[in-house]
Amino acid sequence: MSAASAGVSTYQAIYAVVRRIPRGRVASYGQVAGVAGLANAARQVGYALHALPAGSAVPWHRVLNARGAISLPGYHGVTQRLLLAREGVRFDARSRVDLAQFGWRPRRSPPSGRKGRS
DNA sequence: CTAGTGACCCAAC
DNA sequence: GGTTGGGCCACTA
Numbered sequence: 001m002s003a004a005s006a007g008v009s010t011y012q013a014i015y016a017v018v019r020r021i022p023r024g025r026v027a028s029y030g031q032v033a034g035v036a037g038l039a040n041a042a043r044q045v046g047y048a049l050h051a052l053p054a055g056s057a058v059p060w061h062r063v064l065n066a067r068g069a070i071s072l073p074g075y076h077g078v079t080q081r082l083l084l085a086r087e088g089v090r091f092d093a094r095s096r097v098d099l100a101q102f103g104w105r106p107r108r109s110p111p112s113g114r115k116g117r118s
Numbered sequence: 119c120t121a122g123t124g125a126c127c128c129a130a131c
Numbered sequence: 132g133g134t135t136g137g138g139c140c141a142c143t144a
Contacts, residue, residue, distance in 0.1 A: 010141065029126055033140090041140040046125035048141085063125080071125050080125095 013037060014048040020106070021062040024088045026097055027104040028066045035106050046071065062087075062104075068097040 008016070013036040020035075021027050030042040038044055049060045061083035065071045070080050081091060089102050097103075 030128095033126090038140070040127085040138080042126040043124060043139075044126090044141045047123095048125095050125050051142085060125085065125080066127060073125075076125075 010036075010038065010041075010044060011048045011051070014045050015052070015056075015058045018049070018058050018060060018063055021059055021104050023059075024102070025104040026062050026064050026068065026084065026089060026099070026102050027106075028064060028068070028099070029071075030066055031104070031106075032063055042066075064097060068099045068103070069095060 014032060017032045017036045018027075028042075029045040030040075033039065033042045033045045036045070045063065049058075049063060052058055052060055061080040070077045072080055081095070084097070085091070089097055091097055
């Protein structure tokens, strides 16, 4: 059952999913949102992580965007990259991670099927 | 209650 | 290949 439907706050649900990400692996915002029960709420994952206090037990640095790149601006972005590098995650010349290898693959219903544009 | 914003995502141009 | 535009949901004012 999804943490969101378990009566837990949205933030807590997101944090719970991020906390499940194994070391040396990365997940996308949309993927975390899907597992957390917020299928199309990838933005809220970023919003929740943005509100995440420093020093928390949540490995927020393992969360990247759908392209495997860091969306975080400035200082935090560099910090995230260093933390991932410390866990063995390699970035390519374009500062992107190979999701085919480092991407986290939970057994949940993957968020697929979007409308996009008219 | 409405309006604005965002560490996003996807499809079309 | 990069750029543009729209849409989703949750939170704050």
